[in-house]
Amino acid sequence: MLNTYFRLYSFVVVCKRTVICHQNRYMSLKQEKSCGECGRTINGRTDKRFCSDNCRNTFNYKLNSDVTNYVRNINNTLRKNRRILRELNPKGKIKLSRERLLEKGFDFAYHTSTYTTQEGSQYFYCYDQGYLPMKRGYYLLVVKKEF
Numbered sequence: 001m002l003n004t005y006f007r008l009y010s011f012v013v014v015c016k017r018t019v020i021c022h023q024n025r026y027m028s029l030k031q032e033k034s035c036g037e038c039g040r041t042i043n044g045r046t047d048k049r050f051c052s053d054n055c056r057n058t059f060n061y062k063l064n065s066d067v068t069n070y071v072r073n074i075n076n077t078l079r080k081n082r083r084i085l086r087e088l089n090p091k092g093k094i095k096l097s098r099e100r101l102l103e104k105g106f107d108f109a110y111h112t113s114t115y116t117t118q119e120g121s122q123y124f125y126c127y128d129q130g131y132l133p134m135k136r137g138y139y140l141l142v143v144k145k146e147f
Contacts, residue, residue: 077110078126085129089141098137 033042037055042048050056084104088096101108111124123130125144132140 074110077107078112081106081110082126082129085126085131085141089129089143092143094141095134096139096141098139101131101139 033046033048034040035042035051035055036049037059038051040051042051050059084101084106088094088100088104108124111126113125115123115125115130117123121132123132123142128144130142130144132142134140
């Protein structure tokens with residue numbers, strides 16, 4: 001008797017699950033979603049936002065391209081500044097004029113960090129390559145020893 005009850009109960013549970021699954025499938029068929037990039041109808045999961053990986057990648061590229069270009073330009077300028085400092089300072093310490101740096105294309109507006117000494121002198125660094133402004137338009141180029 002108990003065995004018959006469990007069989008009947010499991011049959012009812014399976015039937016209820018089947019009805020619920022069919023209802024959800026029917027509801028998802030009624031709601032047609034369109035792709036966030038190209039506008040085509042989306043097939044598949046109900047939480048899907050794009051029709052393909054290509055559309056998803058294109059959408060996200062457009063979304064982030066302004067910020068990416070801005071950051072890319074800053075990083076390019078910082079790398080250029082570091083390359084110039086490294087090229088002009090092969091021995092680790094040298095004194096150069098501002099004109100020499102500008103003639104190579106150095107941009108003084110971009111640096112990665114600053115260091116202020118106890119005397120108040122302020123060093124500017126592009127990653128590990130740095131410079132200290134001195135009197136009469138000269139700069140002392142240095143290399144940070146931590147790297």
